[in-house]
Amino acid sequence: MQSAYPKTHTLPKPPAWLRQLLLGIGFLIAWQLYSSFSGTSSLLIASPLATLQALYSDIGNGQLISATLVSLQNLAIGMGTGIIVGLLLASLSTLSHTGHDLLILVTSVFSPLPGIAILPLAMLWFGLNPAAIIFIVVFGSIWPISANTDTGFRTIGATTRMVALNLGLSRMQTVRDVFLPAALPHILAGLRLAWAFGWRAVVGAEIVFGVAGSNGGLGWYINNARYFLNPPAIFAGLVVISVLGILLDLFFQWVEEQTIVKWGMKHTQH
DSSP: OOOSSOOOOOOOOOOHHHHHHHHHHHHHHHHHHHHHHSOOOTTTOOOHHHHHHHHHHHHHTSHHHHHHHHHHHHHHHHHHHHHHHHHHHHHHHHHOHHHHHHHHHHHHHHTTSOGGGGHHHHHHHHOSSHHHHHHHHHHHHHHHHHHHHHHHHHTSOHHHHHHHHHTTOOHHHHIIIIIHHHTHHHHHHHHHHHHHHHHHHHHHHHHHHOOOGGGOOHHHHHHHHHHTTOHHHHHHHHHHHHHHHHHHHHHHHHHHIIIIITTTSOOOOO
16 A cells, blocks of 8 residues: 655765865855955954965974974973873772772862963973963863763762772783773763864963964964964964864874774764
């Protein structure tokens, strides 16, 4: 018996990357139309074409590449140190009640403080050099890593804990071989937050005082463009910051797909 209603054929859903690309193109078109026909001064809003010209020029002369590498170096050193300290704090919290009390105390006291708020202290302690910026990144990345890792450790099931005890593993072996893999979804979530805080801290600190010349980062590049009333260069710096953020987010997605998604610990939706 045939249905009284005709069959309908739905078009295949385009992939996520294509939908996002189309949205990005639409945003660029709207941006260009606004800057061309709104009558807004070019000293306030740079058009996409002017921004592209600034990108091409400053990438060609090496200024933008140098600034980007300096910022990424500061971020990498600060993040690496923050990851080590954060994992140590979370491990201590798991292994002892005193460590747990310590983590709660330092997280409650220091986590609400914006990294940029302690920049004056960092400038006094380390001077006007990259060490002060790195310290701000370390300070901002420790707390999301330690808090999320500790949460991951404490959500591990009792069965997994009993298996670790029955295997005769030491406390450090249990953390390394059992807790860390089991808590990986929470750890990756903490890393995402940490790099976001760290990236903003790097650029913000560089805007405040960044080291000039060959040691100046993206924040210094943007602030220097402001001094010379060069909005296209300002927007070029902002575009680089956004693109790097997208690339880092894609990197974290790839890591998740190769680990927790492949292991069945997380399901993705497209």
